[in-house]
Amino acid sequence: MKAGEYEVPEGLYYTREHEWAKVLPDGTVLMGITDYAQKKLHEIVNIELPEVGAEVSQMEAFASVDSVKATSEIYAPVSGTVVEVNEELLDRPELLNQDPYGEGWIAKIKPRSREGLEEELRALMTAEQYANYIRGLEG
Amino acid sequence: MGGELRRTHFYAFHVGRARMGEFAGFEMPIWYEGIIPEHMAVREAVGVFDVSHMGRVAVEGPDAEALLNYVLTSDISSLRPGRSSYSLMCNERGGIIDDVVVLRRSDDAFLLVVNAANRSKDLRWLVEHARGRDVAIRDLSDDVAMMAVQGPKARNVIEPLCDKPISGLKWHSFTDARISGTEVLVARMGYTGEDGFEIYIWDAPLDRPEKALRIWDAVLEAGRDFGIRPCGLGARDTLRLEAGFRLYGADIDESTTPFEAGLSFAVDLGKEDFVGREVLLKEAEKGPDKVLVCLKLVEKGVPRHGYKVLGTDGREAGWVTSGTFSPLLRRGIAMAYVRPELSGPGTELLVDLRGRRARAVVVEPPFYDPARYGRKRRAGM
Numbered sequence: 001m002k003a004g005e006y007e008v009p010e011g012l013y014y015t016r017e018h019e020w021a022k023v024l025p026d027g028t029v030l031m032g033i034t035d036y037a038q039k040k041l042h043e044i045v046n047i048e049l050p051e052v053g054a055e056v057s058q059m060e061a062f063a064s065v066d067s068v069k070a071t072s073e074i075y076a077p078v079s080g081t082v083v084e085v086n087e088e089l090l091d092r093p094e095l096l097n098q099d100p101y102g103e104g105w106i107a108k109i110k111p112r113s114r115e116g117l118e119e120e121l122r123a124l125m126t127a128e129q130y131a132n133y134i135r136g137l138e139g
Numbered sequence: 140m141g142g143e144l145r146r147t148h149f150y151a152f153h154v155g156r157a158r159m160g161e162f163a164g165f166e167m168p169i170w171y172e173g174i175i176p177e178h179m180a181v182r183e184a185v186g187v188f189d190v191s192h193m194g195r196v197a198v199e200g201p202d203a204e205a206l207l208n209y210v211l212t213s214d215i216s217s218l219r220p221g222r223s224s225y226s227l228m229c230n231e232r233g234g235i236i237d238d239v240v241v242l243r244r245s246d247d248a249f250l251l252v253v254n255a256a257n258r259s260k261d262l263r264w265l266v267e268h269a270r271g272r273d274v275a276i277r278d279l280s281d282d283v284a285m286m287a288v289q290g291p292k293a294r295n296v297i298e299p300l301c302d303k304p305i306s307g308l309k310w311h312s313f314t315d316a317r318i319s320g321t322e323v324l325v326a327r328m329g330y331t332g333e334d335g336f337e338i339y340i341w342d343a344p345l346d347r348p349e350k351a352l353r354i355w356d357a358v359l360e361a362g363r364d365f366g367i368r369p370c371g372l373g374a375r376d377t378l379r380l381e382a383g384f385r386l387y388g389a390d391i392d393e394s395t396t397p398f399e400a401g402l403s404f405a406v407d408l409g410k411e412d413f414v415g416r417e418v419l420l421k422e423a424e425k426g427p428d429k430v431l432v433c434l435k436l437v438e439k440g441v442p443r444h445g446y447k448v449l450g451t452d453g454r455e456a457g458w459v460t461s462g463t464f465s466p467l468l469r470r471g472i473a474m475a476y477v478r479p480e481l482s483g484p485g486t487e488l489l490v491d492l493r494g495r496r497a498r499a500v501v502v503e504p505p506f507y508d509p510a511r512y513g514r515k516r517r518a519g520m
Contacts, residue, residue, distance in 0.1 A: 042158070043173050045464045046441050046471075048495060064493065066441040068174040068464050069373055071493070090439070 003131035004138060007035040009101055013077065013121055014130035015059065020101065021077035021124065027114065029078050032105040033065070033096060036134045041067040044096045049085040050107055056082060058120050063106060065096060076109060078120045084108040147191035148284035148343055148351035157371055163255035165192040168371040177374035178466040181331050182512050185290035186370035187358050190337070191351075194258035195279045196251040198265065202272035203247050210268050210414055211241065212397060214407040218243045223311045223326055227397055227405050228261065229415030233422060234393035235400065237261050238385065242313055242326060250279075250324075250339075254387045268414070284343040284351035288358055289335030289378075291516070292365040297336050300361050301325060305336070310514070318354050330375065332382030332505055334514040377463050380472060382513065383433055383504020389444055390431060390460040390474050399427040399476070429457065430482035432501045436471035436490065440497040447491040448475045448499075456481050456488055465506060471497070472506050 001008050008014075013021040018037035022030045038044065046066035056062045056076040063074035085107045089095055095104040111117035125133060144166040153159060157168030168189065170177060180186045198207060207215045213226040223242040227235055237257040242250040253261045258280060265276050288297055294306050302317040305325050313326035322341045329335035338358075343351045359367060376386070385391050391400045396419065398406075408420055436442065442462030450456045457477035465472045473490065481488060486501040510517050 042170070043175055045469075046439060048440070048492065066464060068377060068466065069169070071441060071443055 001127055001131055003036075003134050006039065006134055007101070008127045008131045008134070010127040012101070012127060013124035014127070014133075015075060015077050015124055016133065017059070017073075017075045019075055019077045021121075023117070023121070024108075027111065027117075028083060029080070029109045029111060029117070030105050031077050031107055031109060033074065033100055034130075035100050038097045038100045038104070041065060041070075041072060042097070043068050044093045047089045047093050047096065047106070049087070049089065050082045052082055052085055054082045056080065056109065058123070065093070074106065077124060078109055078111055078117060080109040080111040080117075082107050083110045145192075146345075147189055148340075148345060148348040149189040149191060149286070149355055151348065151352060152355055152369070153189065156369070160372070162372055163192060165255060167192060168369070170371040170373045171369050174371070174373035174377060175466045177368050177370040178377050180366060180368040181290045181333055181370060181374065181378055182467060182507075183291070184366040185288060185292040185296055185362050186368050186374065187355070187362070188287040188289065188370050188375055189355075190287050191280075191285045192255040193280075193285060194251075194253040194255060194261065195283050195285065195339070196253060196262065196265065197277045197279050198249045198251055198274060199247060199277075200272075200274035201247055202269075202274040203249055206265070206269055206272050206274050207241060207249060207251075208410065208413065210265065211239070212406040212413060212415065212419070214410050215241065215243075215249075216410075220245050221312055221314065223313060223328060225405055227402060228264065229397065229419070230393060231415060231418070233396040233415045233418035235387070235391045235395055235397065235402075236264060236393060238387055238391060238402070238405075240328065242324075252285075256388055281345045282343065284340040284348070284354075285337060286340075286355060286358070287329055287331075287335060287337045288362075289329045289331040289370075290333050292362070292367075293333070293335040295365055296358060296362040296367060297325065297338075300357055319357055321350055321354060323354070330382075330384055331378040332384070332507070332513045333378075376461075377466055380461055380463050380474070381465055381467060381506045383474075383506065385431070385474070386461055395431075395476075396422055396427065398422050399429050400431045426479060428479070429476040430479050431460065431474055432477055432482045432486075433504045433506065434459075434473040434475050434488065434490065434499045435468070435502045435506060436473075437498045437500055439471070440490070440492045440495065441471040442473040442475075442490045442492065442497075442499075446473075446493075448477055449489040449491060449496065450481060451487050451489060453489075459490065467507050467512065473499070477501075
């Protein structure tokens with residue numbers, strides 16, 4: 001769905017800090033930043049990725065992106081172990097602007113348990129809720 | 140402070156076209172299409188900036204020269220009419236109250252261009268030191284609009300608009316002229332490292348911005364074939380940082396002195412009395428406690444204001460005052476205060492990027508190759 005000019009794909013979970021999370025069939029969680037985030041940041045020129053193997057908690061700052069003007073923290077949408085990061089972004093940070101839900105994915109997190117994941121997902125927003133949330137921010 | 144943001148004469152152009160943001164109490168364009176394309180337009184062709192947020196103060200009267208010579212650090216008596224100069228206003232402790240440009244319009248008439256955030260502070264300081272002198276101080280900021288046209292093609296854009304030739308103007312000189320019938324002052328100067336001009340539009344009250352907007356449009360029209368772009372404050376900041384120019388409030392303030400900031404060229408200790416002279420004389424003798432340097436990262440990462448700088452031994456060395464991604468170098472660049480012994484060009488340092496230590500090296504400004512970019516570039520490049 002769309003909220004104004006912003007793409008908000010259905011089936012993903014969203015944070016108030018504008019990360020998305022997608023539960024993959026193997027139970028791991030792919031994450032990145034939303035279309036709203038990349039449009040607000042504009043011209044992303046650098047990313048600091050987390051280390052593979054890092055243990056993260058839900059809504060812990062575990063990465064950051066730089067636009068020309070500013071550095072912004074990226075928060076882990078769920079707790080777990082970082083099992084993969086998108087190293088392509090180191091050479092092509094512009095993918096975060098061009099394809100935030102696809103080639104611009106940032107990290108894959110393996111949750112500690114299925115039950116724990118389900119509880120954490122309840123704290124995130126659905127596409128519809130997130131669309132309303134950013135409409136509210138745009139005022 | 141608080142309350143509504145101020146707007147400049149050119150607000151009607153920006154709104155709807157630019158991402159707007161707050162700067163020094165003004166609602167200003169940050170970028171239109173993007174900082175990188177606007178930055179590159181200025182390095183390679185030409186760009187136009189709204190700089191009306193800056194303060195413009197007339198200092199006029201028989202004692203104008205004496206007042207400015209007393210409150211500014213450089214020698215104003217040697218500034219000839221038709222010329223302008225970068226200067227500093229210091230307090231008694233040698234701390235920088237503001238960095239300014241002084242334009243001498245005649246023997247006893249000057250125009251001071253001051254930082255937006257310092258307008259009222261500077262005015263108070265000037266008025267305080269004008270007591271007992273035959274001098275009038277007037278804030279013209281709301282009645283004079285100001286724009287900057289910057290880049291190697293700026294001359295080609297401005298020349299045909301003016302009623303007189305301006306290509307012969309030397310750097311830091313200015314002339315009165317007319318653009319589409321309107322009286323303006325055209326000054327060859329800028330804050331980007333490139334050739335360029337500032338246009339001061341007289342008799343342009345904020346509530347009647349039509350005249351200023353007409354000139355803005357005329358400049359954009361005249362620049363179309365040269366690839367002109369309107370540029371926001373985002374590109375203004377990346378351009379000045381690549382050129383090595385200090386920004387008040389980030390790199391310099393009342394806790395820094397001209398010697399620490401590498402601005403001794405704007406201080407004339409030989410002239411008799413001026414505010415801050417005693418302290419600055421002592422500092423010139425013993426040397427500053429910290430030194431502002433330009434840092435280029437030699438690995439990826441973008442330094443920002445407030446980040447720590449360390450020696451290669453891991454010991455604390457100083458802090459970043461300005462940092463950005465250089466669109467031209469495609470690297471992180473910064474200015475930082477460091478201990479004097481670590482300030483020599485070629486010194487290797489580390490910048491703490493929120494936990495990751497990135498290697499950096501002290502370089503001489505500008506950050507770009509002056510043979511290829513900037514106003515002293517070789518012709519044909």
